[in-house]
Amino acid sequence: MKRQTKQRDLVVTALTKARGFVSAQALHASMTHSGSTISLATVYRALTDMVGEGDVDSLLSLEGENLYRACSSNGHHHHLMCRECGATVEIDAKPIEEWSRAQAAAYNFTDVEHVVDIFGLCSQCA
Amino acid sequence: MKRQTKQRDLVVTALTKARGFVSAQALHASMTHSGSTISLATVYRALTDMVGEGDVDSLLSLEGENLYRACSSNGHHHHLMCRECGATVEIDAKPIEEWSRAQAAAYNFTDVEHVVDIFGLCSQCA
DNA sequence: ACCTTATTGAGAAGTCTTTTCAATAACGCT
């Protein structure tokens, strides 16, 4: 069965404290900086599990790195993220969902999922 | 100045022969299989250059791997791709462009770029 | 043909992520 450990709690705490999306490495670094001795592998494992359980949201940066964030809204949604500071706005996009479905149907694609994210500079970083 | 080499030509040929998006590694493997002795590094270099010149289109797979394809349509567009065989349909999506711009503007984000791709199973692979 | 220099090949190196495995600690039960 699944167990609640100190390490996982720390990851949750650290992730909650982060403003926006952060990489596993960055999260580990900040935790280490705060005195924790958690291992990088454990951070990865915790994040992966949490994503699977829907408690954490993840996306691929433009460089192909996985970024994580504590979910604020449940369910499917998209992101508008500052590529400088990681600040993120969650946006839900009904038109996109419908458009995606329609496109897939038009070409007889099934079992579809989509990636829709916007990256830019927020007003503070611009 | 830029030089036209046999290796780059081979990459173009191989990429054109591929049905849809392929990874640099897969492309190199197929070229090797066909008797070429081109190095992996050169394949990466050629692909990177071609993307920069707009002759080749690239996208990040859901696993964070870069995939490449010879461009058929110029300019900005999106993809509907079969995650099994790589077959790809290029779709242009004016509504998405406008939506993206509008969202960015609404939150005072500038210098925006977006990632919009749909992955699924094509009719043949379903 | 020759010279200059962009390009190549091979391997090393870099990053991100996952896996291995022995040691540890969480949870259920008594």
Added chain:
DNA sequence: AGCGTTATTGAAAAGACTTCTCAATAAGGT
């Protein structure tokens, strides 16, 4: 509380993708 089971951890190794280094090669202009 104490105990046994077994999920979880830490540390290092391994794996995957991509870039870099550098000497050798070859493209293109003269």
